[in-house]
Amino acid sequence: MARRIADRSHPNPAIVAIWRAVAALPKGHLSTYGVIAERAGLGRAARQVGYALRIAPPALQLPWHRVVGAGGRLALPRDSEAYDQQCRRLRAEGIVVKNGRVPLPPSTSLDALLWGRAHC
C-alpha cells in the first residue's frame, strides 16, 4: 500500500497531489506524466509532474521509475544516472526496457487513464 503523504509535506498542494498519485502506482504498473498530471487534477501540466518528482524528498520513497513519457519513452537523458537507475528498477519489477522504451499498450489518452488505476 501507498505510504501516506502529509498535506504539509510541501506548501504547494499540487505537488503533494502529484506525489500521492505517483505513490499510488502499484508495482509492475506504469503511468505517464500526462496521466499523473490528470489524476492529480493538474490537467495538462505534465511538466509539473517532472518538477514534482525532481524535488521529491528521497524519504518519500516514491516509485518515480514507474512514471514514463508518453508512448513508453523514458523521459530522462540517456547518459544520466537517473536514467540508468530507472531502467534497473523497472527491470527489477519485470518490466522490459528496450532501447530507452518500455512496452506500453498502443492506447491513447483515454485508455491511458486505466493503466495507473490503483484498484484491482
Add this chain to the structure above:
DNA sequence: TCGATGACCTCTA
C-alpha cells in the same frame, strides 16, 4: 511583472 526553463505532449516533414 516578465522572460527563461523544464524528468512533457502532439503534430508535421
Add this chain to the structure above:
DNA sequence: ATAGAGGCCATCG
C-alpha cells in the same frame, strides 16, 4: 524511425 516546431502549465530568477 528520426528531427524539428509549437503548445501547455507552473516555478524560478
